[in-house]
Amino acid sequence: MKILVDGDACPVKNIIIRIAKEYNIPVDIFIDSSHIYENDYCNIFVIGKGKDAVDFALINRTKENDIIITGDYGVATMALSKKASAIHPNGFIYSNDNINRLLMERHISGQARRAKKRYSKMKKRSIDHDTKFENNFRKLILNTLSNDITL
Numbered sequence: 001m002k003i004l005v006d007g008d009a010c011p012v013k014n015i016i017i018r019i020a021k022e023y024n025i026p027v028d029i030f031i032d033s034s035h036i037y038e039n040d041y042c043n044i045f046v047i048g049k050g051k052d053a054v055d056f057a058l059i060n061r062t063k064e065n066d067i068i069i070t071g072d073y074g075v076a077t078m079a080l081s082k083k084a085s086a087i088h089p090n091g092f093i094y095s096n097d098n099i100n101r102l103l104m105e106r107h108i109s110g111q112a113r114r115a116k117k118r119y120s121k122m123k124k125r126s127i128d129h130d131t132k133f134e135n136n137f138r139k140l141i142l143n144t145l146s147n148d149i150t151l
Contacts, residue, residue: 091132
């Protein structure tokens, strides 16, 4: 098991690394060449600019039982199809039960934007998001570790 992070706009990288160290789980962070990030604990993959280039690089390295951190529903869908787990930086865990609804909501929001209709904006990130992420990330790690043991 390893942790793979869609790192370009990920607000929880420090939380991810702190918790990964506690469980001695390797972390791969994927960013495009317009971002700079350094950390001695992580493998940093700098991917050339291009539409979805980082997403595809991350998914190409994803294996069963890995944990993916992404705010991109498409990446989460591909991770789930590879039998990996996925969690949003705001702390909700993607599942086969909720991903279709999330994709449909994204589609409807895109249609509304293109039609220039009003839509609600995302709320500003709060400490509650970090707390929810940390709690659910730990649960996901423990669940994945227990599944690894029983395999």
